[in-house]
Amino acid sequence: DAKTTQPTSMDCAEGRAANLPCNHSTISGNEYVYWYRQIHSQGPQYIIHGLKNNETNEMASLIITEDRKSSTLILPHATLRDTAVYYCIVHQGAQKLVFGQGTRLTINP
């Protein structure tokens, strides 16, 4: 079973920042937090990952709390194309990805 808890759905206005929370209270010391998204029926797409420091790339920012029990994915300027299901996954190394239900993010014009 997935080791993370995410809200089922969220809405965000186009152009605003979308903040997607994730709880992973049982994360172990060598596990990373990964975020993927799945745009309708397409293959999951990697977004970003982190261990304990905050991370930023061209797609998003990842904020991980100091105790590592939760994190927030930030899409700074959401567009309609960001409408997707977002998955927060904790895993280590070459392990399989265990997908939960994710958060269905809808960006509204």
Add this chain to the structure above:
Amino acid sequence: EPEVTQTPSHQVTQMGQEVILRCVPISNHLYFYWYRQILGQKVEFLVSFYNNEISEKSEIFDDQFSVERPDGSNFTLKIRSTKLEDSAMYFCASRTRATWAGFEQFFGPGTRLTVL
């Protein structure tokens, strides 16, 4: 930008028939995976493959399933005798070995398998 490709995009077959789903992973990647997603459900892990052998498989991956990397570029999933419940999207994924590059997996666009 390199990407994982999958063929066919849609496969329709009769129950009991054999199907082979094909994937071309990213060329310098060494770990390969198959996942499936039944319509409206979660993405589920099927099998991982490294160094020409299965490294992990799920309960779904029973004797009817097999994987192969026949020629160093293709990675195939075979279902010997398809059942109605095998109808799903099948995603191939791959990742590099280099730890500096992280452990992110790159997914293909999927093959939609419909078993009639």
